[in-house]
Amino acid sequence: MSSWPVWKYEPLEEAGAGNAVAGEASEEEDSEEEDDEGVGNSVEEDSGSEDSDSIMLEELIRSNQFERVLAEEREAVEKDRLQRHLGAPASARASGAPFSVALSGGGIRAAAFQTGVLWRLAEEGCLKDVEHISAVSGGSWAAMGFASHVVRAGQPEAGRSLDAWYLNTVAKTISRMVHNAPYLARDLGKDPFSFPDDGSSTLPRAFDIPILMGTLASSLLVRPFFHTALYLLPLTELVDIFFGAQMRELLCWPFTWAKNWDGWPIRNLCRIPVCIFLCASASALVLRAVGVCKPFRRPGSTGWLCVKASFSLLTRVAASMVGLLVIIGVTAFMETWAYSTKGVRREVCERYILNASQRLVCHDTPLMSSVPWYNKSGFLKYYRERAASNASGLVPPGWEFIHPNYTAAAAWNTALTYMYGGPTVMRSLVDSLFLAALATLSCLLLLTLVCAPLYPQNFLQVLNLAGPIMVLSIVCSAVQWRVFGPITGQRLLSFEWLPFDNASWHTIYTASLVTTMATLPFYYFLRGNAHRFYRRSLRLAFFADGRQLTWGEIRRSCYCPSILVSATVTDYVSPGEKLPINPICFSPLHFGGSSLGFVKMAPGSNVAKAMAMSGAAPDAVALARVQHLRSRFWLEVLGIGVGQHIQFDTARSRQWALLQRLFTRRGEEAPEIVYRLPSVLLFEVVYGLLLLSEGTMHQLRQCVTGRVIFYHGIALAVTMVALSFFAFLPQLDFLLHSAVIRTIHQVTGYYHRGRSPPSLLYVTDGMVEDNTGVMDLLRRRCQRILLIYAGGDVKDEFKFLRKIVEAAAAAKIASIYDLEDPRNDIGVAVDRYRQHTDKRFLQLGILYGWDGPPELRKAGRLLILKIHLPLRLQDMPAQPLLTEAEVRGEDGADMSPRAWETNLPLPGKRARDLSGCCCDCCHKCGWKCGSMFPFPPTGMQFLTPQVTSSLCRLGHCVSEGVTEVLRAPFQEARVSECQAVQAALPHRPRSCCRLQPGWDRANAWADAWLESRAQRQRVPLADADAH
Known part of the structure; x- marks a missing residue:
């Protein structure tokens, strides 16, 4: 996670308009007092009126903030336009009216096509009249690549035409994009072992694919490792302490339930989860009825928010109890059924009960009892009599081969193998059955993930099938190994080197807790490998010289249009809305949205980060399906998302302003640890208590003390998670900075709901809300808008246009007509x-x-230029790669059709025969991947330099x-x-x-x-x- 520096808006004294504050504590105190006075003068005595007036006041403040933002942007645009035209020849000053450009999403296909259109605008001398460039997803790559070259170019040389200067800048942008395609792993056919001199990387091209594979592997492994340490092992220990004694008692139960119903372990085993489930469900139903009452009916009021948060909490508590019952039931049933064959269960239980050194004294006492389960009347008597009968030679068969080969998940298979033919026939197959199924599902997931850009539906289908099976199997196997391992000595997942014993479990559990405590402060950094690699690849491929670019540099350049990068916030629901989809816009002056509010952009903020978040396509695919919990679950578990968290701290806090002034250096953002420190310390205490509890029970043998410590740790964790549902209260907002709580919310499908957004937001691809970038220009009331749409609309259905019309009408911004x-x-x-x-x-x-x-x-105009292949270009040959000289139209660049025909890179091939491949040599070999030119799949990010160059040429041709x-x-x-x-x-x-x-x-x-x-x-x- 990276944080954005925060300069916040405060209400004005009278009108309630947003006023930019640089973080001075005295100004914040004055504004708080003025707000309190303003609210006090306008509210009534009853609480319902107070909530209503405060909601209206916040809406007014947010509306005035947006108007203030637009006014500041308009002033900056006019100032830049004036400076840009000072000193220019008279013919270059007023060649046309100002207009704005919207660059749609569509991956590298959109970026290449749109740079070709920018080539046409520069060639015709229109780029100097562009006021705004609104970009989303792949369009932001073209916009930021152009902006970086404008900033690096500085200003036109003396005596040089402004139009020629813009054309030269676009030529460098196109040349860099073409030669660095594909941006994730450059074309290996061009000097794979030579070191680049253009700043595209510090290593030769041959290292790009290993780095890509390593990043993908680390992203897929880091999340499962952390989820195992953070959740799975503590959950396993919790099940063992709370229910392990009853589960072991059920395995060794020597009687039938009909003869001894009062002592049957199933009754005590399910009592607590069932009671919690019934209480949570009943409370949720009551809250559902209370929510229709008048004091709780208005969205955004305190009572309404409390009812919504309580209802969400109770429903998830009830669902977690159902999941806990499933885990306990499946685990106990599998183990009991597996060992119920020909005396095997009695044998393993006899060895455990009669061997005092093998017992788990601290874990064998039920939750509401002080006596271990095997000391109950009947247990010792039964097994002592059975041991005496075995001593006389009546040993049940099967133990000689059952015990060494038992696994956590294949126990019942081994028992069935004994029943139907002995151990030598199917032993190898049975022992590896679970691993074979797990490996098959994993291979299918990996294969469909690699092919997801071409066949995304296959990945989703396999994911929907394999996800629940894999998760349930892994959790049940871990619980089975921990709970029943002390009795059976079985191995975890058929690993021969991992049989259960108390020392092994203590080592694994202690090491995981220590590792968790050491890495928890850096969890956001460790989980961001995919985002950092993605951001670095975009910067090196498209930015001038591969250097960093800040928003302050764009703001200081009067030759660069105002860049607007659109993205989406997917973890906040404003009152009255149903979906957690909130548009957010990044500009050189501010970032925020109409439903979020606005925060002033710090000059040192990283532009590449906003560009990478706007193009986080994997997140968009999963988060757009907000109704499908499994999509959000797998996005968090696999770690394939490239979105990122940003700081959006709009709380008026004197302490936060002081911390920013103390830790801010050279205009950069405050350290992330400052924002996460309170929640990190609390969860460090939680995992520290769990570690202390394990040491107390395992080494000191103080069972009561260890259990009390464990209960306190679990109670603290549960309390923090429960309070995080009420984070709309300013005092609890810090809980949402916890990685543990964020993951729980993500997996369970909970979205923060409040009058204002949380101070930590998750930002992802802008295509979730608007894939065109037009809405940001409509909000700014731009008179002329040129939309360069490069989405996958092959059949000219114009669904995106209907979406724009409906969104503009719903927001009451504008009406679009014929x-x-x-x-x-x-x-x-x-x-x-x-x-x-x-x-x-x-x-x-x-x-x-x-x-x-x-x-x-x-009134205004909307021009839509859509990617298409006109009839006159159907037979266009595959032309050579674009060069700077050709884009600039220099005399030395022969651009005649005869010259192209004599120097064709792919003789006999047309441009429309090209398809998405990994390098230009694939075209020569005739390999094809995905649909044909000019509509390669949006998810295909490995377009060759030849396809990228052809898309640039197409954009230049069709924009005539x-x-x-x-x-x-x-x-x-x-x-x-x-x-x-x-x-x-x-x-x-x-x-x-x-x-x-x-x-x-x-x-x-x-x-x-x-x-x-x-x-x-x-x-x-x-x-x-x-x-």
Whole structure:
């Protein structure tokens, strides 16, 4: 985890607007007092009114914060535009109106295509007029690559044209992207053992694949190791201390339950989990009924939040008790059934009970008893009589081969082997049956994970099948080995070198606790291997010279447009919402969202981190399926996510401001340990108590003292986890910084719910909310928007456009309509686009505002340039790799078709025959991987330099003519009341005043009324529709 430095917004005295504060304690105290006075003057005496007014005040503050953010951004953009044009020739100052660019997601395919469009804009002299570049997922790679080269270029040389300077910058961006593809492991066909001199790496290309495989292996192994140490082994010890005595008693129970029902161990074994389950379920039902009462009905009120948190906690307690009963039941049933064959169970129990040195004195006493289970009346008498009968020669068969070969999971198989033919026939197969099933499932998971970019559904299907089986098997095997191992001496998972004995368990358990305590403060760092590798690969492949880039550098460069990187927060649910999906935007000035609030961006913050979080595709695949718990579970267990946690501390705390001033150095963020220190110390105490308990019971033989220490450790952990559900209270927010609690919330599907987001947020791919980046530009009321969409819309369905229209209408930001006839549905414009054989782009109208006065509503344009292969380019040959000279259009670069035909890298192959491979040699060999050009799979991140170069050329070709539309004069038209309704309700056919189909007279009257209104405003209807 990495933290972001926090400069927070505070409410103003009167209007409640956000005011940037640099962390001074005195200013924070004053703002707190002013807030308290403002709230006190506006609330009533009853608590319900207080909650209502505080919610309204927070919403007003958040709204004013956003307006303040937009005002600061607009001021910065205008200042940069003025500085950029100072000293430029007159011909370069006002070549066109300012516009904004939106770069959609789509992985490396989108980045390559979009850089080609930037090439066209630079070639036509339009890049200097770009105000904002809003990018998401793969589009952020193109945006940040371009921004890094702009920053490194500094400023134009004296006497050099600004347009030529931008074209040279884009040429360097394209050249670096092409030659460093694929970015995760560069093309091995180009000098695999030579050291690069462009900053793309410190090692030759031949080391890229081993580093990639090592990172993937470490990510897949670190999480299971930590989950074993943090959860599995303590859970196993908990089951043994609380229920182990009854489970061993059930295994050795010598009577039938019908004859001795009162003493049957099953009754005592299930008593506690069943009681907790019933109490939690009943309480949850009561809370469900209480939630409909008036004081708890308003979303966001304190009572509403408490009811929601309590209900979530109780449902998870009930579910955990069900899981505990399943684990106990499956484990006890497997072991009892396995040893119930021909006297084997009586034999192993006799050896354990009558051998005092083998007993677990501290673990054989039931929870609510002071007498070990084998000292009950009947046990010793039965087994002593049985031992006496065995001494006379009546030894039950089977022990000679059963004991050395028993395993935790194959015990019943071994018993069945004895029943049906002896040990020599199936012994090897039986002993390895569980491991074979586990290995088969693991291999299937690994194979489908590798092929997930091409066939993602196969991985999800195998994961859904194998996940529950593997987890249940591993947990039950560990519990079985710990609980019944002292009696049977069985091995764990058929490992010959791991038979159970008390010394081995003590060593393993103690070592895991010590390791956990030593690594817990660094857990976020250790689990971030995949994110750091992903971020480093993107930076080395796309950034100028592979150097770091900060947001402060982008802000100080007046030649770089305002970069907006969109991502998604997936662990917070605002009051009244159902899904934990919150858009977040990173810019050189601020980061935050409309539902989160805004925090000032520190100048030293890392740009590559935001770019990597915005393109965290594995997280998006799993977290987008928020209703499927298994997806979120496996994302946490396997560690394949590349999203990251960020600090979002908006709490007004004098102590936090002091810590930031003490630990901040050179404008960088405060150390992460400062934020995690309270929760880390508490869980260090928890695992320390567990370690102390193990030493007390195992070495000192003080059973009562050891159990009391263990109970205190478990009680502290349970209390912290329970209180974390109420982290909407500022005093408990620190609990959400704990890695243990975060993992529990992730696995159980719980999302923090409160009036404000927690101070630690998990940020992942922006495609979960918006895969186009248009929404951030609509919120900024940009007049001209060029959307470069490079998603996988092969059939021109334009689902992304319908999503934009619905999202803009739901947020009441703007209405998007058909320019030719605002009465038409958006689908009409899409159909016209499909019918054109030489389609280029789709142009739509934007009407900002919602139900406001017509004179205050602003009109705009949305141009959608979509990746496609026009008919005129169907037979385009696979051309040579792009060079800086070709992009700049220099005289030495021969770009004629004749020159291409004589220097083709793949003679006889067309560009559309290319597919996603790992290196250019695959094209020469005829190997194909995935769909063809220009739609390689989005998950395919190993595009060859040849495919990347061809995508850049395609973006340059299909964007011809866009600059003329962007430069066209734009005149806002006054919008009448009926046109406003049309724009707000684009689904209405023909006229907005039509009532029902077939009412011809009413429809004709509506059309005539619309015509008269347009003429009255002295704007012809055709012109009004056009504008």
